Amino acid sequence: MHLRFEQIVPVRRELLFAFHEDPRNLALLFRGSRRFRLLAHAGHIRPGAVTRVEYALHPLLPVAMAFEHDLCEPPLRFGELARGAAALVDMQRTLETRGKPRRGAATGVAPCRQMGARS
Numbered sequence: 001m002h003l004r005f006e007q008i009v010p011v012r013r014e015l016l017f018a019f020h021e022d023p024r025n026l027a028l029l030f031r032g033s034r035r036f037r038l039l040a041h042a043g044h045i046r047p048g049a050v051t052r053v054e055y056a057l058h059p060l061l062p063v064a065m066a067f068e069h070d071l072c073e074p075p076l077r078f079g080e081l082a083r084g085a086a087a088l089v090d091m092q093r094t095l096e097t098r099g100k101p102r103r104g105a106a107t108g109v110a111p112c113r114q115m116g117a118r119s
Helices: 013-021 023-029
Strands: 002-009 036-040 050-058 061-073 077-084 090-097 104-111
Touching: 013 077, 013 090, 023 036, 023 050
Parallel strands: none
Antiparallel strands: 002 104, 036 050, 050 061, 061 077, 077 090, 090 104
């Protein structure tokens, strides 16, 4: 199964990539949510770095997840493989320029897989 999403962000691709290069900014995307906690990160998203988060599916059911970054091609795309409870998720984000040169689009694919590395 493949899940696809697209979000238009009205900034230059380089600025959008720079935002995502710092794992601390992940918490900004969930600002105001009591379900999300950033537990630990390596300070970057280069291959081998791990980001650990906790997301509460229900107030009494927090799920800890670890994401190992395995793809970093600034300013085009980045991705990570989930470890632990979310190990079937392989996410990749590609930042594309659409329309006006200053407008960027963040697109991503989260294919659910059984085992193995990204092809």
